[in-house]
Amino acid sequence: EVQLLESGGGLVQPGGSLRLSCAASGFTFSIYAMSWVRRAPGKGLEWVSAISGIGGSTHYAGSVKGRFTIARDNSKNTLYLQMNSLRAEDTALYYCASNCVGDCYSDFQHWGQGTLVTVSS
Amino acid sequence: DVVMTQSPLSLPVTLGQPASISCRSSQSLVFSDGITYLNWFQQRPGQSPRRLIYKISNRDSGVPDRFSGSGSGTDFTLKISRVEAEDVGVYYCMQATHWPLTFGGGTKVEIK
Numbered sequence: 001e002v003q004l005l006e007s008g009g010g011l012v013q014p015g016g017s018l019r020l021s022c023a024a025s026g027f028t029f030s031i032y033a034m035s036w037v038r039r040a041p042g043k044g045l046e047w048v049s050a051i052s053g054i055g056g057s058t059h060y061a062g063s064v065k066g067r068f069t070i071a072r073d074n075s076k077n078t079l080y081l082q083m084n085s086l087r088a089e090d091t092a093l094y095y096c097a098s099n100c101v102g103d104c105y106s107d108f109q110h111w112g113q114g115t116l117v118t119v120s121s
Numbered sequence: 122d123v124v125m126t127q128s129p130l131s132l133p134v135t136l137g138q139p140a141s142i143s144c145r146s147s148q149s150l151v152f153s154d155g156i157t158y159l160n161w162f163q164q165r166p167g168q169s170p171r172r173l174i175y176k177i178s179n180r181d182s183g184v185p186d187r188f189s190g191s192g193s194g195t196d197f198t199l200k201i202s203r204v205e206a207e208d209v210g211v212y213y214c215m216q217a218t219h220w221p222l223t224f225g226g227g228t229k230v231e232i233k
Contacts, residue, residue, distance in 0.1 A: 035222075037170075044227040045162070045170060045213050061221045062122070095169060106158040106217035109181070111169040 002026040002110040004096050009115030016086050020115055022079040022096030027110075030054075030074035033099035035108065036081050038092035038117075048094070049081065052103045059105070064090075086119045093117075123147050123216055127225035133233045140201040142228045144214035149194050151218070158217035161190055161199045164227075165210040173212075174199065206232060 008020040022034070036048040049070040050059045058070050069082040079096050093114040100107040124147040134140045150157045161174035172181050174190035177197060187202040201208055209232060214225040 039164075044211070045164070045215070045224045047215075047222040047224065050222070059220055059222075097170075105222065106160070106175070107172075108160060108162070108170075108215070108217075109172050109175075111171070113169055 002098065004098065004110060004112035006094065006096055006112045006115035009094065009117045011118045011120065012086055013121050014087060014119055016119070017082070017084045018086065018117060020081040020083065020094055020096075020117070022081075022112055024077045024079065024096075024098070027098070029072075029077040031101050033101075033103065033105050033107075034072065034079045035097045035099055035105065036070065036079075036094060037097055037108075037111075038090075038094045039114075040089070040092040043092075046092075050099065050105050051079070053101060057103055083117070086117075088119050091117060091119045122221055123150075123219045123223050125214055125216055125223050125225035127212075127214060127228050129228060130226070131229045131231070133231050134201075134204045135233045136206065137203050140204050140208075140230060142199045142212055142214075142230075144192075144197040144199070144225050146195045146197075146216055148219070150216050151194065157193065159190075159192070159197050160215045160217065161188075162213045162215060163208075163210050164213070165207075168210075170213070201230075204230070204232070 005023045031053040035050040067085045071080045098110040162170040164170045178190040211227045
């Protein structure tokens with residue numbers, strides 16, 4: 001059974017940093033592209049970032065480019081999202097989701113339960 | 122960026138009646154390989170999103186056959202043939218053809 005378990009969320013001040021993790025199990029994590037998606041309070045889903053299976057390709061939404069960095073450690077079956085220069089508008093529930101094999105990002109078949117990030121002074 | 126426009130924003134439905142959600146993209150979602158990467162997701166209250174439909178019309182395993190997807194190019198539709206209580210939630214379309222990937226704003230389905 002595929003499982004994705006996010007962690008690392010919390011309360012952080014504007015301008016601060018946070019690193020989210022997503023522990024994966026139940027599938028061959030190393031060959032699958034992965035994504036982060038968020039849902040701000042009262043708003044809809046927003047795709048944030050994606051990384052290819054090997055990790056050679058990364059993609060970002062314009063709203064986070066230059067501030068967020070996606071990475072993965074295939075030896076630990078873990079996906080990361082390093083978030084710097086956080087803003088109030090980054091407050092959201094952050095989900096990790098599996099994509100497809102290699103450099104393919106259309107899938108989104110499996111999702112974690114989410115981790116809450118609150119940016120506030 | 123490709124803008125995904127969903128309508129309606131809110132959809133009150135009587136149990137057992139059909140429901141239809143429209144999703145329009147600001148440009149064609151046909152990829153260079155000829156495939157249209159258009160997904161539909163359901164997010165029930167307090168739950169994570171769940172994929173219902175991929176590549177316009179392919180239903181995921183375990184998704185009731187009352188859900189169906191159709192469309193082409195820039196115009197897509199999710200239909201529920203007979204709404205049940207468990208269908209309450211927010212529905213999103215999402216395109217994975219162009220970077221950045223984008224979601225529609227969501228349609229909230231509720232029971233009248």
